[in-house]
Amino acid sequence: MKKKSTILILILVLGILLTACKKNENTTTMTNEQVKEEVNETQAKKTIYVSNYPYYDLTKAIVGDRVDLVNITKNQGFHNWEPSAKDLADLQEADMFIYSGPGLEKWADDLIEKDLIGGSILSLSDGLDLLKSTHSHDHNHEEDHDHEEDHDHDYDHGEFDPHIWLSLKNAQVIIKNIKDQVTELDPANADFYEANYKDLSQKLKDLDDKYEETLKDKKRDEILVSHEAYGYLCRDYNIKQVGIEGINPQGEPSLQQIDNIIKLCKDKDIKVIFYEESISPKVADLIANEVGASLELLSPIEVLSKDQMDAGKGYLEIMTENLKGLDKALNE
Ligand SMILES: [Zn+2]
Known part of the structure; x- marks a missing residue:
């Protein structure tokens, strides 16, 4: 009898010890709720690809770490950039693609035309007055120069100056478009994006004022x-x-x-x-x-x-x- 009860107690103690160990393991890692939350966050985090470093930097100032942001051209410049097989695969998985706009980045035009980019597409030249390119073309466009209003036609020929970000006034329009589109994509973080946008907009304005003052x-x-x-x-x-x-x-x-x-x-x-x-x-x-x-x-x-x-x-x-x-x- 005595032997039997000792074994029973031993089993009981062992059981308690095992439960305690298991509990300990749980508290040092994560509760089930925490695990669930983490999974949701990963699922909710959107991926945005941009075509150029300035767009990366301006977008980053608005989205912080709430979005996975990638400059697809890395540090190679956007003139004549060509996507690798991996770049193409990545772009297909994008939730949003941000680029200069039709006629300003030929490789992007090609990918968009072939429907090779996933998610929504934001053209940053929307709402901007585009300037004609001042460089000379390989082919002659003399006969087109009277038709400045004929935008669609000119876009096909890459007639416009693509360097839209080098104007601080353009940048104001650009960051508003980025903020609006990102908020549409990820409304849960709307307040965060709005606050960052306002801060960035003020910094751009201050610098623009400095330019005006210095160069007037x-x-x-x-x-x-x-x-x-x-x-x-x-x-x-x-x-x-x-x-x-x-x-x-x-x-x-x-x-x-x-x-x-x-x-x-x-x-x-x-x-x-x-x-x-x-x-x-x-x-x-x-x-x-x-x-x-x-x-x-x-x-x-x-x-x-x-x-x-x-x-x-x-x-x-x-x-x-x-x-x-x-x-x-x-x-x-
Ligand atoms: Zn350039």
Whole structure:
């Protein structure tokens, strides 16, 4: 009898110990409710792909970590970018795709036409006054120049300047469109997006005011740039850009073109030649030396340098630095 009851007690104690252990395990990891919540959150988190670094940075300021945000072109620039097989697979899974708009990014036009992008598509040129591209085309469009209103026709030919983000005034329209569309996609975080949007909008306005103030009584009104990315920025503050190369960063000027530019610099009393981080400043340097000008960085925020990335520089920081160079070029 005694033996039997001892065994019974032992079984009981063992049972209690096992239960305690199990309970302990649960409390140190997660309750069932917590597990369920976590799963819901993962399911609810949307994935947004953007076509360009400035769109990534501006969208990130609005969505924070509440959305999985990916710049599909990484740090390769959007001119002539081609998606890999993995990029294509990723884009099909997107909840939203944000890009410059029809006619401004050819690869995106192709993918959209073939219906290869999942989710909703946000064109950031919506609501903006687009400028004609100032670069020369491979094919002649002289006969089209009287038909400025014929937008659909012009879009097919890539007639418009794609660098819409380089205007702080455009950026206001761009971030409102991003905020509205993201809120539609993920209404649960509407207040969070709205607050971030307002904060960003104020920062853009403050910087725009600084540009206006710095450039309102400028001594000169022309800038010499290595790629004609600043059409919208120039329009905002009554500046003219003169390109050392065409709008495509791959181009290089001929000796005759360089001679013409040197003559132009002397005529216009140009003090600063701009270069950008992704292009070798060889030509810009040569011209600067020839005319006694200084060389300054003016960034189109397309391909960031390692230094810029290491310093975690974003749209606002780089646009602030761009103003320093413009101030030097136009006011000194
Ligand atoms: Zn460009």
